Amino acid sequence: MVALQLQSLGAYHGRKLFVEDVTTPIMRSGEVVAVIGPNAAGKSTLFKRITGLLKGPGNVVIEGAEAKNAISYMPQDTSANAVLTVYESVLLARKQSQSWAVSDHDLRFIDDIMKALNITPIAFRDLGALSGGQRQLVSIAQALVREPAIMLMDEPTSALDLHRQVEVLDFMRRQARTLGMIVLIAIHDLNQALRFADKVLVIRNGRMLACGNPREVVTADMLRDVYKIHARIEQCSMGHDHVIVDGTAH
Ligand SMILES: Nc1ncnc2c1ncn2[C@@H]1O[C@H](COP(=O)(O)OP(=O)(O)OP(=O)(O)O)[C@@H](O)[C@H]1O
Numbered sequence: 001m002v003a004l005q006l007q008s009l010g011a012y013h014g015r016k017l018f019v020e021d022v023t024t025p026i027m028r029s030g031e032v033v034a035v036i037g038p039n040a041a042g043k044s045t046l047f048k049r050i051t052g053l054l055k056g057p058g059n060v061v062i063e064g065a066e067a068k069n070a071i072s073y074m075p076q077d078t079s080a081n082a083v084l085t086v087y088e089s090v091l092l093a094r095k096q097s098q099s100w101a102v103s104d105h106d107l108r109f110i111d112d113i114m115k116a117l118n119i120t121p122i123a124f125r126d127l128g129a130l131s132g133g134q135r136q137l138v139s140i141a142q143a144l145v146r147e148p149a150i151m152l153m154d155e156p157t158s159a160l161d162l163h164r165q166v167e168v169l170d171f172m173r174r175q176a177r178t179l180g181m182i183v184l185i186a187i188h189d190l191n192q193a194l195r196f197a198d199k200v201l202v203i204r205n206g207r208m209l210a211c212g213n214p215r216e217v218v219t220a221d222m223l224r225d226v227y228k229i230h231a232r233i234e235q236c237s238m239g240h241d242h243v244i245v246d247g248t249a250h
Contacts, residue, residue: 002029002064002149004182009058011042011049017056018045019206027199029064029149029180032173034193034214036186037203038227043186044076046203047152050184065149072148076155076186078139080127086138087123090114093142113144116171118164132159140168144175151176151183157192165189169196190243194218202226215241224249 004027011019019042027033035043048054051073062070082089090110095102114120117137122130130138136159143151153172157165169185173196176183184201187193193200194214201211204226210217215233223231223243230246 002062002180002182003027004063004150005061006050007059007061009046009049009056009060011045011054011056013045013054017206018042019049019056019203022046022058022203022208024201024208024211025199027182027184029182030177031198032176032183032185032196033199033201033211034185034187034197035201035203036188036190036193036218041203042206043203044154045206047073047154047184047186050152062150069146069148071150071152072143072146074139074143074151074153074156076158078132078135078159080135080138082127084127085124086119086127086130087114089127089138090141090145094145096146109147110141110145113141117141117168133161133164136160137164137168147179149181151181153183153185155186155188157187157189165192172196190218190223194241194243218243 006022006024009019009022010017037043045054049056050060051071094106094110114123117140119137119141122134127138136156140156143153157168160168169192172183175181197214199212200214200217202209202217202222209226218233220231220233223229228249230249232244232246233241234244236242
């Protein structure tokens with residue numbers, strides 16, 4: 001069982017603190033947490049602080065995972081200038097966190113992830129010759145083959161068509177449950193967050209406003225305060241919550 005908690009976490013860009021005093025409930029194996037908030041709220045900055053790419057006060061407390069492959073981070077910018085094929089890049093990603101010998105298990109694991117993400121047909125294409133959505137899928141594969149205990153994904157579906165968005169988010173949730181991962185996903189699509197997340201964490205101006213059950217966190221009041229929109233949360237005929245936007249609030 002893996003557990004993650006952020007305690008009074010802050011993050012600097014240069015000398016300025018852009019994220020401040022983020023303390024979360026304990027997140028546990030199998031959970032998917034959607035990290036939401038307006039542009040420039042600090043979602044990517046928070047992820048970079050959790051991975052150790054940025055410095056700042058506070059603690060990232062992880063229990064039940066070896067430091068070596070505790071966290072895998074998929075950045076927002078998935079552009080690549082390495083002269084590698086898709087398959088080479090995924091294999092390299094797997095080997096970065098393990099010994100350099102390639103086992104049958106490694107090859108099977110990579111095949112399974114690539115098949116699940118439907119990128120086997122482009123396995124031998126150069127990274128530089130992919131569409132934005134294809135690059136994003138490859139980047140997800142690179143993060144997953146490291147078999148992390150905690151996965152941080154920064155807007156992993158922003159370039160994907162609707163079918164692939166649902167496929168990827170469904171797959172991530174299954175992976176979280178079956179492998180016991182904790183998955184944090186920064187995402188702008190609040191309906192996808194409501195559909196896939198166990199918890200929603202809201203950030204505004206570098207501060208965490210709430211972290212908890214999606215139904216309790218994503219409310220008309222929160223949408224007005226944080227996003228400056230008039231919206232309703234309504235249940236569809238299947239009983240799922242949806243955000244219906246009526247317009248901007250000033
Ligand atoms: N390298 C950097 N140097 C200085 N400031 C930065 C740097 N990167 C980000 N910032 C600033 O930090 C703040 C938070 O940015 P961040 O990228 O974390 O927001 P975000 O919530 O991920 O936004 P978006 O939804 O637009 O991707 C912004 O004010 C941004 O200008």
